[in-house]
Amino acid sequence: MKGRGTAKPLGALVLLFALWNGGLTLFHGWASLWWLGLGVDFLLIVGIAELLGKMIPPAYAPLYRRSLSVSFPLLLFIAWELLVRGGVLSPDWFPPPSRIVQALWELITKFDEFSKTSLLGRPWLLPGAIGGSRTETVEELLAESHLYATLMRVFVGFFLGAIPGILLGMVMGVSPTIRTMIDATLSAFYVLPKIAIFPIMMLIFPDPFGEGPKIAVVAISVFFLVTINTMVGVRDIEPVYLEAGRNYGASGFRLFYHVILPGALPVVFAGLRLALGTALIVIIAVEFVRAKTGVGFLTFYYWEILSPEKMYAGLVVVMVLGVLLTAGLKKVEQWVMPWRRP
Amino acid sequence: MDRTNGASLKIRASHISKVFSNGKGSVEAIRDFSLEVKEGEFLCIVGPSGCGKSSFLRILAGLMTPSSGKLEIQPGEDTSKPLTSMVFQEYAVFPWKTVLENVGFGLRMRGIHKAERHAIAQSWIERVGLTKFIHAYPHQLSGGMKQRVGIARALANDPEILLMDEPLGALDAQTRMVLQEEILRIWEERRKTVVYVTHSIEEAVLLGDRVVLMTAHPGTKKAEFPILLPRPRDLKVTATPEFGELTYTIWEALRGEVLSAMESTGAGSSKGVG
Numbered sequence: 001m002k003g004r005g006t007a008k009p010l011g012a013l014v015l016l017f018a019l020w021n022g023g024l025t026l027f028h029g030w031a032s033l034w035w036l037g038l039g040v041d042f043l044l045i046v047g048i049a050e051l052l053g054k055m056i057p058p059a060y061a062p063l064y065r066r067s068l069s070v071s072f073p074l075l076l077f078i079a080w081e082l083l084v085r086g087g088v089l090s091p092d093w094f095p096p097p098s099r100i101v102q103a104l105w106e107l108i109t110k111f112d113e114f115s116k117t118s119l120l121g122r123p124w125l126l127p128g129a130i131g132g133s134r135t136e137t138v139e140e141l142l143a144e145s146h147l148y149a150t151l152m153r154v155f156v157g158f159f160l161g162a163i164p165g166i167l168l169g170m171v172m173g174v175s176p177t178i179r180t181m182i183d184a185t186l187s188a189f190y191v192l193p194k195i196a197i198f199p200i201m202m203l204i205f206p207d208p209f210g211e212g213p214k215i216a217v218v219a220i221s222v223f224f225l226v227t228i229n230t231m232v233g234v235r236d237i238e239p240v241y242l243e244a245g246r247n248y249g250a251s252g253f254r255l256f257y258h259v260i261l262p263g264a265l266p267v268v269f270a271g272l273r274l275a276l277g278t279a280l281i282v283i284i285a286v287e288f289v290r291a292k293t294g295v296g297f298l299t300f301y302y303w304e305i306l307s308p309e310k311m312y313a314g315l316v317v318v319m320v321l322g323v324l325l326t327a328g329l330k331k332v333e334q335w336v337m338p339w340r341r342p
Numbered sequence: 343m344d345r346t347n348g349a350s351l352k353i354r355a356s357h358i359s360k361v362f363s364n365g366k367g368s369v370e371a372i373r374d375f376s377l378e379v380k381e382g383e384f385l386c387i388v389g390p391s392g393c394g395k396s397s398f399l400r401i402l403a404g405l406m407t408p409s410s411g412k413l414e415i416q417p418g419e420d421t422s423k424p425l426t427s428m429v430f431q432e433y434a435v436f437p438w439k440t441v442l443e444n445v446g447f448g449l450r451m452r453g454i455h456k457a458e459r460h461a462i463a464q465s466w467i468e469r470v471g472l473t474k475f476i477h478a479y480p481h482q483l484s485g486g487m488k489q490r491v492g493i494a495r496a497l498a499n500d501p502e503i504l505l506m507d508e509p510l511g512a513l514d515a516q517t518r519m520v521l522q523e524e525i526l527r528i529w530e531e532r533r534k535t536v537v538y539v540t541h542s543i544e545e546a547v548l549l550g551d552r553v554v555l556m557t558a559h560p561g562t563k564k565a566e567f568p569i570l571l572p573r574p575r576d577l578k579v580t581a582t583p584e585f586g587e588l589t590y591t592i593w594e595a596l597r598g599e600v601l602s603a604m605e606s607t608g609a610g611s612s613k614g615v616g
Binding site for chain 2: 259265337338
């Protein structure tokens with residue numbers, strides 16, 4: 001009954017949408033009025049989605065909402081594609097999504113003979129290298145992969161930063177003396193942009209252009225975030241859990257293992273999630289500045305040789321990496337903290 | 343009539359004081375509080391909010407040290423048993439442990455091996471009616487069920503003295519009544535020494551052998567009332583005239599305190615008594 005009441009306005013909105021876009025196209029209005037065209041389109045789409053939502057039976061409401069969150073970005077890509085093809089947006093700055101996808105495919109499947117690299121290197125040679133029938137070794141083949149370079153730096157840096165960060169954070173959370181001694185220094189280092197200490201790292205390490213300084217910068221960024229979050233996590237444990245632990249005979253390491261550690265874990269993982277994102281940001285920035293490998297280098301390289309679709313493809317890789325790494329951490333979190341599973 | 347006549351003393355607290363101090367000044371939570379509890383006695387401490395009754399319980403539990411005074415607790419014959427186990431108002435059931443692990447926690451800390459520990463924990467879980475939830479995590483349980491876990495955890499630990507800090511304070515009225523009867527039923531089986539803190543006079547009269555009235559600012563003993571209602575008790579006792587008389591007598595003694603406490607804290611807190 002309710003649905004019938006909204007059917008008419010819905011039809012009117014769809015008609016208006018068609019007329020507006022058709023009219024703009026017919027009278028060549030897009031070139032000068034594209035911002036107005038898109039703005040009105042957005043409002044019309046919101047109206048249509050709202051009315052559609054009212055007509056959907058409640059059982060399908062979650063499905064409808066999910067499809068909304070997927071189809072809107074898709075719609076954006078279509079609009080982008082059409083605006084470029086219609087000559088409104090310049091393909092030099094905004095290559096159409098179809099060409100970005102194509103560039104991404106090339107990056108993955110083709111080995112760039114000139115720069116001797118690609119996103120994945122030449123994985124198709126790996127079986128031969130492992131079998132010993134090729135002149136290239138496995139290490140050499142891996143070194144050709146920019147994705148592998150970035151992932152290695154993120155992973156190694158993340159672990160080298162997170163493990164001492166958790167340890168120091170726990171100690172600071174438990175001991176007021178150590179906390180008082182270190183807290184101010186930690187806060188001062190925390191606000192420092194970590195990319196700014198990259199030159200110092202290059203001075204410290206014997207090979208300034210090797211992996212050492214890059215991994216060190218990632219590790220340091222991760223370390224401060226994880227330390228601070230772990231400390232807060234320990235301090236935010238409800239005092240009554242500590243009382244219960246002590247009253248039931250736990251002290252020292254057993255109090256730590258049974259009460260403090262699990263009590264702090266949710267905030268520790270919030271810190272790890274933040275740190276993982278930051279690790280990715282830092283490594284891409286470092287690779288922009290000074291690296292001969294990595295997704296960041298690849299992105300910057302294609303800017304230098306003016307290949308915008310490949311530059312965009314590099315950015316897409318970074319975004320996908322971010323989503324996948326965060327999802328992976330979420331899985332680890334559910335595995336470590338089964339009591340929080342819904 | 344005093345059922346605890348002749349029983350040995352379990353707790354002797356003499357002239358206990360507790361002062362909390364920080365940089366700005368100090369607050370006297372407990373002043374010159376003396377109390378004796380006999381073996382197998384169910385003692386209730388009633389008082390207005392902030393009268394230091396929870397602090398006294400924490401001193402008994404060894405979680406706090408008194409600023410002055412002397413506390414003696416008579417250990418049992420089996421010295422491997424813990425002196426006290428506490429049931430907390432906020433349940434304090436570990437969210438990261440299952441019902442079974444929570445109930446067996448004290449036993450595990452005492453080094454009792456898994457098979458025996460699980461057997462003891464299981465029998466207590468059964469007695470509080472949570473067998474179906476034995477492997478559940480606390481977030482899957484209601485408040486009343488969580489507190490059942492808290493009570494089972496304390497009893498599985500088999501302490502010399504059971505300390506209960508407003509254990510039913512956070513529950514709704516109906517759940518509270520169900521758990522009051524459960525506490526009575528379980529206590530009648532073993533007659534363990536209990537120190538039970540509450541701000542509900544009815545609850546104290548229903549459960550206790552003796553009610554100690556505490557006053558606030560600073561917390562000290564104001565009066566004591568023996569509760570001679572027949573045992574075993576259940577909620578039916580609340581319908582008797584004796585119950586009503588006792589409750590009103592204690593309320594009369596407490597009323598002045600509550601009023602002065604409300605005046606001293608300004609507009610008066612929303613927390614009632616009883």
